[in-house]
Amino acid sequence: MSERIEVLRRLQSINNKIRQLRKDKEYRRMDVQEKQRQIQYKKAALTEKQKEIKSFQKTIDIKELDLKTKEAEIQKFRVQLNIIKTNKEYNALLSEIKGREADKSILEDEILKRLSESELMDGEARKLAKEIDDEEKQLNEYLQTMETEITSFDKEIETLQNDEKEFFALLDEDALYHYRRLVSHKDGIAVAGVSNHACKGCNMGLTSQTINLLMGGDKLVFCHNCGRILYLNENEE
Numbered sequence: 001m002s003e004r005i006e007v008l009r010r011l012q013s014i015n016n017k018i019r020q021l022r023k024d025k026e027y028r029r030m031d032v033q034e035k036q037r038q039i040q041y042k043k044a045a046l047t048e049k050q051k052e053i054k055s056f057q058k059t060i061d062i063k064e065l066d067l068k069t070k071e072a073e074i075q076k077f078r079v080q081l082n083i084i085k086t087n088k089e090y091n092a093l094l095s096e097i098k099g100r101e102a103d104k105s106i107l108e109d110e111i112l113k114r115l116s117e118s119e120l121m122d123g124e125a126r127k128l129a130k131e132i133d134d135e136e137k138q139l140n141e142y143l144q145t146m147e148t149e150i151t152s153f154d155k156e157i158e159t160l161q162n163d164e165k166e167f168f169a170l171l172d173e174d175a176l177y178h179y180r181r182l183v184s185h186k187d188g189i190a191v192a193g194v195s196n197h198a199c200k201g202c203n204m205g206l207t208s209q210t211i212n213l214l215m216g217g218d219k220l221v222f223c224h225n226c227g228r229i230l231y232l233n234e235n236e237e
């Protein structure tokens with residue numbers, strides 16, 4: 001294999017590693033964004049729940065006030081019962097009291113029901129608040145680990161870019177031009193091997209003429225389909 005192809009393959013391998021490291025960085029960044037989004041979403045849900053609890057509590061307060069009014073009325077009527085003169089008035093008052101007591105009993109049931117609902121809502125809100133707290137702690141830990149990782153990725157990329165420069169210096173202008181042109185497109189793959197008379201970059205079959213050119217010499221040979229620079233594997237015929 002020609003030295004030029006060897007250099008191109010090394011460059012391709014360095015480029016693959018750099019791209020992978022950049023992807024790893026990007027994935028981590030996206031991961032953090034996703035976690036932050038989830039926390040924001042839960043915070044909004046908690047605010048909504050707290051509003052709901054507040055307005056629910058108001059309806060309980062109103063019912064409790066109603067209840068107190070009914071109790072006061074009943075109390076007042078009972079006092080009046082003692083000073084009433086006629087049977088008719090007495091019975092009328094008694095029926096008023098009965099009516100108020102029935103109202104009171106309904107109110108008490110409603111209040112009890114709402115109080116237990118309110119307890120459930122409080123429990124849900126507490127659970128959500130705890131989840132948010134836990135997730136924020138986890139995220140902060142993750143961010144610290146991630147910072148260390150990103151620093152090491154950046155260092156690796158820097159080393160690889162220095163290696164890349166050294167290999168660039170070994171290439172002639174023509175090969176460098178084609179490599180750079182192809183590596184910036186073609187999903188970052190500029191150099192493709194040949195296997196079973198097919199380009200491994202696009203899996204299309206190659207003509208015998210192309211294979212002959214590859215076996216022949218030091219000239220750059222391109223895939224007629226995808227345009228990538230081709231090389232023959234050592235064990236290829």
Ligand SMILES: [Zn+2]
Nearest residue numbers: 199202223226
């Ligand atoms: Zn191809």
